[in-house]
Amino acid sequence: MTTPGLAKRRPSFPSQSSGNVVASIDSPPERTPVLIKHGKYILVGAGGCWWVDLPTVLSRVLHKEDGWIKKMMLAGLGLHVVTIFIFLYLVLFIPWLRGYIPNYTKWQESARLRIIVPLLTMTILGSWTCLVISLSQAGKKTMFESVMDAVKGLGNANLGQMEGRDGMGVFSSMVGATSLFMFTLGLLGMIPAPSHVLRKQD
Template sequence: MSFSQSHSGSQTHYSSSSGSSSSASKSSGARPVAAAGTTKRTKMRHVPWTEHTLRQLKLVLPGALITYYLGTLNDFWNILQGTGGAWARFAGFGASGLGIVTVSLFLYVLLMPWLTGEEPNYQTWRESGILSSVIPVLTGSIVVGWLLAVSTLGLWSPLGYIKGTIGVSAFYALTFGLLGLIPVPRVRQKTKL
C-alpha cells in the first residue's frame, strides 16, 4: 500500500479527574496507563512514492526471477492441463481459485476508501465492521491457498516439495509486490452542511 501508519512521537496521558499528565509514570520509565474515556490517536504517515516503490520492487524482482528460474508457472500450468491426473487438476484449480479470492479481497481492502468514501483505520481493523470480516477471510485464503499450491507442486510436479515451496513463495511475493504498487485512493474530508 502507499501509506504506513505510526503512532505520534509523544504520548499524552489524560486524567479524567485532574486533566494533568502523570509525572510519576513518566519519570520511572513506565508507560502511562490511560484513564477511562481516553482515546489513542494515530497519525497517518504517507510514505514518498519513490521509497514505497523501492520497497515493493524488493518483492517483485526476486519473486519474478525465482518464479521464472524454477519454472513454477509452467509446472503449475501443466498440472492444470491434467498431466498429474484428476486429483492434481482438482487441487490445482482449488489453489488457483483461492489465489483469485485472495487477490479480489486484497483489491477490495485496498480500494475500500474509494468504494465506501471513508478511510479505514487498518490498525484497529477488529473494531471495523467491514474489515473485521474481510481480513480473517483474506488471511485464511492466503494460508490455505499457499499450502494447497505447495502440496500440488510437491506431489505432482518435477519441482518437489522444497523447490515447490520456494517457487510458490516467490510467486506470492511477486503477486503481493505488484498489488502493493497500486496507488491507494485518498478520501477527501466531507464537508458538513
C-alpha cells in the same frame, strides 16, 4: 512607554491550522519509497518464479495431471484469485470508491474488517498449501499414496520420499508458491492511495 517584556517579545508567525496538520499526517507516502519497497517484492517474487520455472510446471500439472492433483491445483489458483480480490477491496474499493481509509491496525474493532482480515488469512494459507501440495505431489495417483509417502518421509527425515515422480520437490514447491504471492502482493502494493480521504475507524 513600553514594558521590557513586550519589547523583547519575538514576532509570532502564523501557525498551521489543525486541518493542515491532519492533512499532512494522513497524506499518502511519497511514490519513491513505495516503488522501492514493493519493487523489491516484485523482483524477488519474479526471480523465484523464474528459478523454479513455475509457469512451465503450472502448465504441465494443469494439462497432464488428472484427478486430485489437478483439483488441488485449481483450488490453489482459485483461492489465489480470491486473495487478489480481497486485497483490491481493501486497497482500491474502500479508499477510492467509498472515500475513507479504515484503521487497519484496529481491525478487530471493525464490523467489516474483523470478517475480511481472517478471511484473507485463510485464503492465503489455503492457496499456498494447495499450490505446494499439487506442485510437489504431481505424479501420484491417490491422496492416500501421498499421505503415506509423507509419513515415511517424515519418519526417515527424507524429503525425497515425499515428492511425486513428476513433482518439482517440496522445497522448490514452497519457493514457487511463496514467490508467486510475493510477486502478486508486490504488484497490488503499487496501487496508489488517494490524495485526500477521510481516515476513520470503520
